[in-house]
Amino acid sequence: MLQIKNLKAKIDNKEILKGLNLEIKPGEVHAIMGPNGSGKSTLSNVLSGKKGYTISGDVRYLNKNLLDLEIEERAHKGIFLAFQYPLEIPGVNTNIFLKTSLNAIKKAKGEKELDAIEFLKLVKLKAAELKFDEKILSRQLNVGFSGGEKKKNEILQMSILNPKLSILDETDSGLDIDALKIVSEGVNALRSKESSFLIITHYQRLLEYIKPDFVHVLINGKIVKSGGSELALELESKGYESLS
């Protein structure tokens, strides 16, 4: 699904990613762990197409050059980034945003767009699964949402858009244990043979609920160690120091 070879990314002349290699196959869940400043968020930004980076290396997604695609084209082709800090968008109704987003993706795929009734039915269903109060969805996008509500809203978007490759950027930060469970259940419900996940996190905690197939340690812009889910536990006890 995704092959990253020797990916380097610079911003403001500072090199953040320094030759990263990673392969994710359909149905796999990969976790990337690493200390602050190791390049975790840069990786998720680069994969979803954020501007401002000077990039070299090769990133192939579904056998196409991902780096050639615009931000929205990546979304159309099934890439989803759950933001670490979801933005507050004043004046934009959450439901309208969700519908615009879903229909933009459907349109790009040549599928039939949903009308208001079909859409509301879908949202109701997905919101209930995530124990997400639908009333929140008639409010302005993320405005005045608690940290937990913002993160749940990201997962709700993910479950509505049903992406092929989901990148979760520190989705666990700022979540209490109940919210963490609900969010994890939401992610687990989306796991399938066709969909893959890249989970970026500081802590092993989230990985107790979403069991990864692979764990990678990112330090100073490079993956320095990869292993199975047991690697996360090892990191939790020994810290990153032992690897740097």
Added chain:
Amino acid sequence: MEQLKIDFDKIIESLNLSNENINSRKKNFNQFIGNGFPNKRVEDWKFSDLNQIISSNIKNLSFYNDLEISEIDETIFIDKFVHNKIVFLNGSISKVDFIHEDDTKVLLTRDLNQNEKFKEVNPLVSLNSALTTGYIGVTVKENYSFNKPLIIYNITTKDLKSTALNLKTDIVLEKNSSLKVINLFDDNSENNFINIVQNFDIAQDATLKNYKIDNKINSNIKYFYNNINLEKNSISENFIFSTGSKFIKNEINCNLNDEYSSAFINGILNLTKSQHHEIKTNINHLAENTKSYQLIKSVLNDNAKGIYQGKIFVDSKAQKTNGYQLSKALLLSENTEFDGKPELEIYADDVKCSHGATSGNLDENAVFYLMSRGLSHQQSKELLINGFLLDAVEKITDEEIKDLIKKMIGITE
């Protein structure tokens, strides 16, 4: 100026005026002649040099309009809700229709021989008083609330060119009455100067909702002067949707004359190309416990220029005043300009007054967020701009008119 004198005499001759009215017009005429169109050396006009704007946009401005009265294109009437109508067509009243109201409770007059309300306010108000050709006065009797809104249509047709129109309305709300007015502009003409003076006297416990919609792209140059007098416990709600004309200066003078009166002035400037619109307000808190609130949102594209000059004056008698104003502007191109000039002049010590102004570009992170959900750059931009404007639109308390303006902007729900 020679042309102006000839046109002035023609207007006086063509209208059936009393000697008293003619004398008052002459005084106003001389006041205008003594000053001319305001230029940027006049403090109130420093961001909008009207003299220069008129001379560079209108050749051989004529002050007398001898166009034949044409038919009204009724397709432009709002069909979303029933309403009363006053139609100004090329500067003359061509239709007055109050079928939804009790005609013993609404008094109308079209008599041009009115006592002059304004004394030396500014040269443009004087010019208007000297040359007024279209006038209507509406009085809403005590305790009467309009059943339906009143739309004042201001229509110009394409055969109107390089002409100055001077129109005037007087609206009086007696005690405990209420009225919703929409001033709607439908310009099919080019390069005219349209000068409209409106006075509102709002008596105790009365409520006026006054909306102005200039939404159709045109090359006319407009000056609006609104004077609002508020008595005890009365309310004036104003909304300005300013996006169609080449140039507009909206000037509002509002006197909160008695306790517990309140004034709301909210608005949107949504401009492209070389449009240049200004909102200038003077809110005078002249009694205790009066309230004013202003929120202006501007979106500027291309070479557009937006201006908001908001002044809050608090008299020494006006303790417990609550005055607020906020201006926010989105500058979407390097060549746009926004000028904000907030002014607070406060002579009372127990007041709550605040003002704020921001201007900036679209938040690129927000654009990225929306695009990462599959929206195109254009869709993301529109959603963010509409979201930015919605804040002001939501201040409109009348649902029908709020929906109408939302549709005009392109806000969907």
